[in-house]
Amino acid sequence: MVRGIVTTPLVVARAEGARLWDVDGREYVDFAGGLGCQNTGHGFAAAAIHEQTDRYLHQCFMVTMYEPYVEVCRLLDETWPGEAETKSLLLNSGAEAVENAVKIARVATGRPSVVAFDHAFHGRTNLTMALTAKVVPYKQGFGPFAPEVYRAPAPYPYRGVSTDDALVALSHLFKQDVHPEQVACVVLEPVQGEGGFIPMPDDFPPRLKEVCEQHGILYVDDEVQSGVGRTGPVWAIEHYGVEPDLMVTGKSLGGGLPLAGVTGRAEVMDAVPPGGLGGTFGGNPVACAAAIAVLDEVRTEGFRERVAELGKRIRARLEDFVAQSHLLGDVRGLGPMLAIEFAEKTPELAGRVTAAARERGLVLLSCGIYGNVIRILVPLSIDDALLQRGLHLLEESLGDADAG
Numbered sequence: 001m002v003r004g005i006v007t008t009p010l011v012v013a014r015a016e017g018a019r020l021w022d023v024d025g026r027e028y029v030d031f032a033g034g035l036g037c038q039n040t041g042h043g044f045a046a047a048a049i050h051e052q053t054d055r056y057l058h059q060c061f062m063v064t065m066y067e068p069y070v071e072v073c074r075l076l077d078e079t080w081p082g083e084a085e086t087k088s089l090l091l092n093s094g095a096e097a098v099e100n101a102v103k104i105a106r107v108a109t110g111r112p113s114v115v116a117f118d119h120a121f122h123g124r125t126n127l128t129m130a131l132t133a134k135v136v137p138y139k140q141g142f143g144p145f146a147p148e149v150y151r152a153p154a155p156y157p158y159r160g161v162s163t164d165d166a167l168v169a170l171s172h173l174f175k176q177d178v179h180p181e182q183v184a185c186v187v188l189e190p191v192q193g194e195g196g197f198i199p200m201p202d203d204f205p206p207r208l209k210e211v212c213e214q215h216g217i218l219y220v221d222d223e224v225q226s227g228v229g230r231t232g233p234v235w236a237i238e239h240y241g242v243e244p245d246l247m248v249t250g251k252s253l254g255g256g257l258p259l260a261g262v263t264g265r266a267e268v269m270d271a272v273p274p275g276g277l278g279g280t281f282g283g284n285p286v287a288c289a290a291a292i293a294v295l296d297e298v299r300t301e302g303f304r305e306r307v308a309e310l311g312k313r314i315r316a317r318l319e320d321f322v323a324q325s326h327l328l329g330d331v332r333g334l335g336p337m338l339a340i341e342f343a344e345k346t347p348e349l350a351g352r353v354t355a356a357a358r359e360r361g362l363v364l365l366s367c368g369i370y371g372n373v374i375r376i377l378v379p380l381s382i383d384d385a386l387l388q389r390g391l392h393l394l395e396e397s398l399g400d401a402d403a404g
């Protein structure tokens with residue numbers, strides 16, 4: 001295995017709901033969901049996948065059409081966070097989808113530049129590395145990066161950056177580095193994921209949208225990690241009442257299979273001439289069959305209510321942990337997309353917690369530009385008893401790290 005891929009010693013043999021079993025039969029509570037790809041739980045889409053597997057595996061949508069692709073686009077249109085008539089393009093990964101959103105925004109506006117934000121993560125391809133805001137390990141040595149990418153501060157209240165600060169800095173960027181009429185789009189995660197689970201304050205997305213409208217800039221909403229029910233509503237941007245121009249989806253969309261999408265206002269999506277968009281595997285029929293099952297589930301009232309309830313329960317426990325620890329400084333998130341941040345800007349403590357958790361039978365992830373944030377990406381199908389067990393293991397692991 002190459003050194004560039006970092007993993008853990010856990011070898012999985014089976015998974016179901018929010019549980020994993022390793023090759024020795026030991027059970028784990030899963031608070032990672034394959035990095036946010038199991039919002040509906042391990043195994044949820046298995047029946048839909050089996051059924052599609054018996055029909056056909058692959059056609060390539062550029063060769064022949066097939067219904068699962070069209071149905072996913074229809075569901076993306078139905079769940080679109082706004083009034084516009086939309087169209088969708090399906091792809092394989094979040095990074096590929098972000099790249100395509102930028103391609104589309106450039107053609108639709110005739111402008112070259114893109115604004116991304118502090119703490120952003122948009123992927124590991126060349127253009128998305130340029131958009132991503134963490135040098136080690138994502139960018140170090142991999143340049144030169146795609147040009148015409150500019151970075152503005154994003155609000156981060158815990159570390160003293162407010163909405164006003166971020167917007168003042170954006171107007172400064174427009175004076176200092178790039179004229180707003182050169183900017184095709186801004187790209188923003190409603191809850192920044194890899195960058196530290198930083199939810200945008202209520203007023204930032206709407207005020208950013210106003211700035212975009214003033215200058216003819218398109219608003220690209222990256223929902224790869226925060227979408228597909230992770231925060232309660234199907235799309236996290238719904239918390240903010242902002243209708244984006246383009247929305248990027250991925251991760252849990254395919255229920256564990258690789259699938260991503262770009263959905264956007266029809267006239268923006270159709271700015272690209274025939275043949276300008278595509279790819280061999282994008283919108284693979286089996287992944288689409290899984291996505292239909294997933295989207296049908298996450299848009300139900302029952303799912304949304306359960307997710308809101310999970311959010312309250314997890315937040316209450318995390319607030320207890322922070323109140324009891326002199327090392328932890330912040331609890332934040334939207335719905336159950338929650339995290340705790342160590343006050344110290346170093347990765348050691350969070351690393352100790354995730355290692356201790358694994359020893360105790362809990363799969364847990366850290367994140368953040370300083371690697372000092374513990375995030376919860378638990379499958380949202382988890383029942384109360386298993387959730388309590390997982391939170392108890394997390395509490396014990398925090399204690400281990402503190403003692404260590």
Ligand SMILES: Cc1ncc(COP(=O)(O)O)c(C=O)c1O
Pocket residue numbers: 092093094095096098121122123124189193194222223224225226250251
């Ligand atoms: C917000 C966001 N955008 C894009 C990506 C890239 O997705 P992928 O790893 O599927 O290319 C990620 C992955 O973590 C993400 O969290």
